[in-house]
Amino acid sequence: MADRKAIFITGGGSGIGRAIAEYFAGRSWFVGIGDIDAGGMAGTQAAIAGDSFAKRFDVRDRAAWDEALDAFSAAAGGRIDVVANNAGIPLGGSLADNTTDEIERCLDINLKGVLFGAQAALPHLRKTAPGSCLLNTASAAGIYGTGGASVYSATKFGVRAITEALDAEWAEFGIEVRDLMPGFIDTPLIDRTPNQGSNESIRSRVIEGGLEITPPLEVAQAAWDAVHGQRLHTLVGKTARRAAFASRWMPGKMRKMARQSSRPLGN
Structure with missing residues (x-):
């Protein structure tokens, strides 16, 4: 076991964390996952061929x-060899409508x-x-601030x-x-409502906006x-790549587009 590379992934009970766990396990790495969802972790372990490790804990602790x-x-x-700081939660809606509890929870987790x-x-x-790696999950929302997601954008810029x-x-x-900077990923998170005051899923807003959902x-x-390359920030998906290009080369157009599409998630 000591010669087998090992990766620990938070938020490993579903979505991106589960996908990373399966991918590394399929390449003979020993995989550990952390999450507050014990059932989700059990599902990830069942999907991994071979042995694995799971620990239920809260990243805020x-x-x-x-x-x-x-x-x-x-x-x-x-x-x-690798710790993947992947645990995170979404928060959308106008800043004026976000509750104190929602803001603090998003800041604390993300x-x-x-x-x-x-x-x-x-x-560790x-x-x-040399060669070990801390891998953080950022977001396309960390490239240019997203209207209707100011708190979430702040955490991902962070x-x-x-x-x-x-x-x-x-x-x-x-x-x-x-770090990874993905756009909208096809995980259970985008099926959630963006805040307590909304009954509209994030997925429906993404589809409405004509944006792609990345597997x-x-x-x-x-x-x-x-983990194996030299790139500091890795863009994932068309949304992230377009945002990065526009924010660098067409900042005026990017600002205009952001204003046009800034109907807050959940409103």
Whole structure:
């Protein structure tokens, strides 16, 4: 087991996390998943051929991070090669209509959870460096602020900043730091309503806006490429690639488009 590479993935009970787990397991990696959804984790483990590890915990709990990674390291023979900071939740709607609880929960899971994960991962990744990797899940919403999703956009800009900052901080240790910037992915998250005051799913708004929905497998392949490549930010899907191009080369047009499409999710 000690010679077999190991990856630990938060949000591993469904969606992108499950797809990454299956992809790496299919390439002979030992996979560990963390989630608050025990049933979802059981489903992921059932989908993985061979042995795996699961730990139910909340990414907002800093001490729980240490417990989870220590337990996974022991199960993996004392090594962790990649920690995938993937857990996250959506939040849409006008900022004026978002509740305090919604805002704090989104900030805590999407931003503080990533910072806590990075802190907890560092000693483990130093052991397997050079070549170990912290892989954060950002978003196309971290390329240009999305009208109707100001809090979510703020968290994903934050994840992008964390990636860039830690890429600099951890270079001396030989640890790679990367992030994924996907558009809308075909996961259970987009079937949810964007906030407590809405009865319209995120999926329906995406379809209404004429945007594509990317299969999770494409994100899993991008995760593999990010871990093994040199690209700091990996764009996934047409929406992300178009946003990146427009924000860099056509900022005025991007601003105009953002205003035209800024009907808040949930309104």
